[in-house]
Amino acid sequence: MTTALYWKLAEDSFEQKDYRSAVQHLDRVLAEAPDTAAALELRARAHFHRASLPPAEVDLRALLELEPTNEYAMLLLARTLERQDRRTEARGVRRVLAVVTGNEEHLADHRAFA
Template sequence: MSSETTIDAFRKAEDLVAQRRPFEALRKLEPVLDVEPDKPSVQLLLGRACFFSAQLRRAERAFLRVLELDPSDHYARLVLGRTLQRQGRLREAQTQLRLAATMNPDPAYQEALGEVSARIAVEDG
């Protein structure tokens, strides 16, 4: 796959994820993964597509790979936290969301952390 073709496939996959068409995005992304498996942006897009298609374990692996490559990626921590939350792994989610909110004080990050923390408080009762 040429560099231009890889870029085009990646952009098409991004558009498909934005349109909430994750299965189509995954099909477009497969050849990109063959060429650029260790590129954080490719793994992040893979994780997002997997998240939206409820392939939560695969999404988790992709987000963890992003963090191996770039531990300072606050967005990867946010979506990893959301992925763990959807799996019911609230304490792990809280840890990732707390880190993300510390790294980037965006209100959406604080809201995600608050949501998980409230669920933990209710469960602990």
């Protein structure tokens, strides 16, 4: 199969909330194109939804290496760290996010963790 087909299958799986399959398809996409920001983001989201938090964190950090001002990646990384009870690290990410966006609301812990 082609990378484009694996990407389509990953998107379809994600939309159907079959996050495990989405991750498997995205693994194939990223094997062929490791610096594909959209694939890293979607795989991080799929990992997050599966509560596979360490792999989500790895993908989000890789994504932020490619796109240092990606607001969504920063927010999801903060939430991922919070879910792992790493609130101090999450606050650091939230501070950067607040500076990048100019929105101080990002400084607050997620409601579920406050």
